[in-house]
Amino acid sequence: MDLAFTPEEDAFRAEVRAFLDAELPRDIADKMHKAKRLTKDDCYRWQNALYHRGWVSPLWPVEYGGTGWTPVQHQIFDEECFAAGAPRVIPFGINLVGPVIIQFGSDYLKERFLKPMQSGEEFWCQGFSEPGSGSDLASLKTKAVLEGDHYVVNGQKTWTTLGHFADWIFLLVRTDTEAKQQMGISMLLVDLASEGVEMRPIVTMDGDHHVNEVFLDNVKVPAAHLVGEENKGWDYAKFLLVNERMGIASVGQSKSELELLKDVARLERKNGRPLIEDPLYQAKLSRLEIDLMALEYTNLRMLTSKGGKASVGALSSYLKIRGSELQQTIMELTMEAVGPYAAPWVPQANDADWNGMPVGPEYASASTSRFLDRRKTTIYGGSNEIQKNIIAKHILNL
Amino acid sequence: MDFALTEEQQLFSDALRKMLEAEYSQSQRAAALDSDNGYSDAVWQQMAEMGLMALPFPEAAGGLGGTASDTMVAAIEFGRSLSVEPFLASVVLGGGAVRLAGSAEQHESLLTGVIAGERKLAAAFLEPQARHDLGDVETTAEAAGDGYSLSGRKAVVLGGDCADTFIVSAKTGEGISLFSVDAGAPGLDVRGYKLVDGRGAAELELGGVAVSADALIGKDGGALPVIEHVCDLAASALCAEAIGAIEMINEMTLEYLKTRQQFGRPIGSFQALQHRAVDLFLEYEHAKSLVFVAAMSADSADAAARGRAVSAAKSYIGTRGREVAKEAVQLHGGIGVTGEYQLGDYVKRVLVADMLFGDADHHLERFGRISASSPAGASVWAQ
Numbered sequence A: 001m002d003l004a005f006t007p008e009e010d011a012f013r014a015e016v017r018a019f020l021d022a023e024l025p026r027d028i029a030d031k032m033h034k035a036k037r038l039t040k041d042d043c044y045r046w047q048n049a050l051y052h053r054g055w056v057s058p059l060w061p062v063e064y065g066g067t068g069w070t071p072v073q074h075q076i077f078d079e080e081c082f083a084a085g086a087p088r089v090i091p092f093g094i095n096l097v098g099p100v101i102i103q104f105g106s107d108y109l110k111e112r113f114l115k116p117m118q119s120g121e122e123f124w125c126q127g128f129s130e131p132g133s134g135s136d137l138a139s140l141k142t143k144a145v146l147e148g149d150h151y152v153v154n155g156q157k158t159w160t161t162l163g164h165f166a167d168w169i170f171l172l173v174r175t176d177t178e179a180k181q182q183m184g185i186s187m188l189l190v191d192l193a194s195e196g197v198e199m200r201p202i203v204t205m206d207g208d209h210h211v212n213e214v215f216l217d218n219v220k221v222p223a224a225h226l227v228g229e230e231n232k233g234w235d236y237a238k239f240l241l242v243n244e245r246m247g248i249a250s251v252g253q254s255k256s257e258l259e260l261l262k263d264v265a266r267l268e269r270k271n272g273r274p275l276i277e278d279p280l281y282q283a284k285l286s287r288l289e290i291d292l293m294a295l296e297y298t299n300l301r302m303l304t305s306k307g308g309k310a311s312v313g314a315l316s317s318y319l320k321i322r323g324s325e326l327q328q329t330i331m332e333l334t335m336e337a338v339g340p341y342a343a344p345w346v347p348q349a350n351d352a353d354w355n356g357m358p359v360g361p362e363y364a365s366a367s368t369s370r371f372l373d374r375r376k377t378t379i380y381g382g383s384n385e386i387q388k389n390i391i392a393k394h395i396l397n398l
Numbered sequence B: 001m002d003f004a005l006t007e008e009q010q011l012f013s014d015a016l017r018k019m020l021e022a023e024y025s026q027s028q029r030a031a032a033l034d035s036d037n038g039y040s041d042a043v044w045q046q047m048a049e050m051g052l053m054a055l056p057f058p059e060a061a062g063g064l065g066g067t068a069s070d071t072m073v074a075a076i077e078f079g080r081s082l083s084v085e086p087f088l089a090s091v092v093l094g095g096g097a098v099r100l101a102g103s104a105e106q107h108e109s110l111l112t113g114v115i116a117g118e119r120k121l122a123a124a125f126l127e128p129q130a131r132h133d134l135g136d137v138e139t140t141a142e143a144a145g146d147g148y149s150l151s152g153r154k155a156v157v158l159g160g161d162c163a164d165t166f167i168v169s170a171k172t173g174e175g176i177s178l179f180s181v182d183a184g185a186p187g188l189d190v191r192g193y194k195l196v197d198g199r200g201a202a203e204l205e206l207g208g209v210a211v212s213a214d215a216l217i218g219k220d221g222g223a224l225p226v227i228e229h230v231c232d233l234a235a236s237a238l239c240a241e242a243i244g245a246i247e248m249i250n251e252m253t254l255e256y257l258k259t260r261q262q263f264g265r266p267i268g269s270f271q272a273l274q275h276r277a278v279d280l281f282l283e284y285e286h287a288k289s290l291v292f293v294a295a296m297s298a299d300s301a302d303a304a305a306r307g308r309a310v311s312a313a314k315s316y317i318g319t320r321g322r323e324v325a326k327e328a329v330q331l332h333g334g335i336g337v338t339g340e341y342q343l344g345d346y347v348k349r350v351l352v353a354d355m356l357f358g359d360a361d362h363h364l365e366r367f368g369r370i371s372a373s374s375p376a377g378a379s380v381w382a383q
């Protein structure tokens, strides 16, 4: 038992810092810290810098461009990136479908998709949810019928995050309507430029455009773009969802956001003193900070425990629940910290190019919209209620 | 960064668990509570033979030179078995003060007996008016002859009912200082009693107790940092005991959910209860991580780093541990409130863990103070 980092880990941290100093574009870091909207090009520039350093897909197997880092190194990397203001790499390619292609895809799919996914030349989005199929994902209805050397896809996907940045979408589709629900699902990789694909924005209550609806009308997809075997898509989806939940714990991101929040609480004043010294506010802030410490070390403890009884899947559910709650609490306390200046609704202020005058301090302008945006974290990636169902069933055997 | 127990720790933990499982059944424990000592002499002796009493002391003093993590490993087992033996009082608290502040002669004269399991120490730091404030000391130590005369009152002294020697905080002209005081010293009144969780404690009244000059432990007027460190070590161990107790609470509750039938099926099949059961385990895992971090920090001389880690764990255990305890009783229904069913004993242990050495609010406040005084971040807003 030892809390200290090894000299190798300290050296690694220094290496990551040096890289961030040299390669993270200042304008992007500034937007991140100030909660401004990123453009597709911002995402591309950062991902491409990571790609050239060989750090874009650290969790992949080494022969496909993974780094082979220890869990502690991953944590250090994550923390340093967020602290420096690096954006999260859009997860849908690198973290979600990439590992599925590596694990289950044909050589052709690996050859065709992995490199541009890493370099950022092709962005991906996730087409799982449908209007009638959310938590009960296996009930999905979008249908694919094999006709010669291609599938014909009909149906609708929804909540497609950053579909408007994406070039490709990975879909869960029904290929067998007779079989038991889970047994009739396949995974297809679909070019969003295909004829018959229509994407429409959904504006969320924060006033922003993060998600979309995707309509699929007789879309032709080459049969070679089927991942693995037909009707095995549910297994691939389960494999993928575990990775998705891991990302959602977001320890590094939350730690850096907590530092920003504490700085806001040092600048804001109450009763003539910095808000951070106000007993009521400080108690809330401390509870949050302690919960985050607990999450951070639980993450590390479970990842580093050899042969521990918690399987990765189980672990990911615990981390998803608490991690998503804390992401929400950070924004809730930020909104509270800025006081009455959380009330003005100035969505343009989220735009880095906007030249208007902010109402109140600059850090106040996005606080309420970010609080609203964060409501999603306990809903997506398998809602927290669904995570509890999973733990009750698979860990507690209830 | 490594959270695994060492091989040695694992062996030690297994051996201790085996011993306690054999010697500390519910009925054996009840008999121990009823005995004159209020704890099991047989178990106390076996603990000494296993080297437990020697654990944290330097090798030069006949100890094993162990760390607070080693203490944690043992304390988890004390929590699981509901041990009421005065290990925390004698080894961690009284022994800790002597270890950190005492001279080589005092190590020799006081710790040798502790290590053999023959002398029991207790730390008398807090006072009736002080609540959790270690610096609020009204007990005085006035120079008298070539020694001191101590007068004042000490509150809820853990292990005070059976201690042979007290380590007492008192104010001299220089400030807060520590003295060793024999339990039989004239003018010392010891009123022993049991705590909610069955452990012994005492109220002390010192009415001009005369001690010699060499009863002063550490620097005259320099005791507060030592007292704070000792109480951090005790808080860390107390949290580890609570984690052991919570482990058992969760095991019992899960078992009950699987076996108790209502409406023709196990109550654990109801989703409303399943989600609450998940919360118990989620809190346990997060609390345990903080307890590990506290233990790994509790030996540190860096008061801020140590305080941050210990206070995080103590306030988390204080609030969430109590939530777990309350929920576990609720999930058991009526059986959960019966005195005979051991769940209640675990619940009491968790409650007391919050009451001693700073409750959740005390530690939340302390954590907040340390955190707020950390330098402003390098964030864009700070620039």
Ligand SMILES: Cc1cc2nc3c(=O)[nH]c(=O)nc-3n(C[C@H](O)[C@H](O)[C@H](O)COP(=O)(O)OP(=O)(O)OC[C@H]3O[C@@H](n4cnc5c(N)ncnc54)[C@H](O)[C@@H]3O)c2cc1C
Residues within 6 Å of the ligand: A125, A126, A127, A128, A129, A133, A134, A135, A136, A158, A159, A160, A161, A162, A210, A211, A376, A379, A380, A381, A382, A383, A384, A385, A386, A389
């Ligand atoms: C901002 C955002 C982005 C998203 N991005 C994507 C994306 O990129 N790609 C994608 O495919 N999907 C995406 N999703 C969809 C997301 O995965 C679903 O919203 C989620 O699975 C929940 O489904 P639902 O919204 O239909 O809610 P429902 O399933 O209808 O659930 C409603 C409520 O009932 C609860 N509930 C449902 N079933 C149970 C049960 N068995 N037991 C207990 N409680 C239950 C839920 O927890 C929830 O509280 C996104 C969602 C949001 C909000």
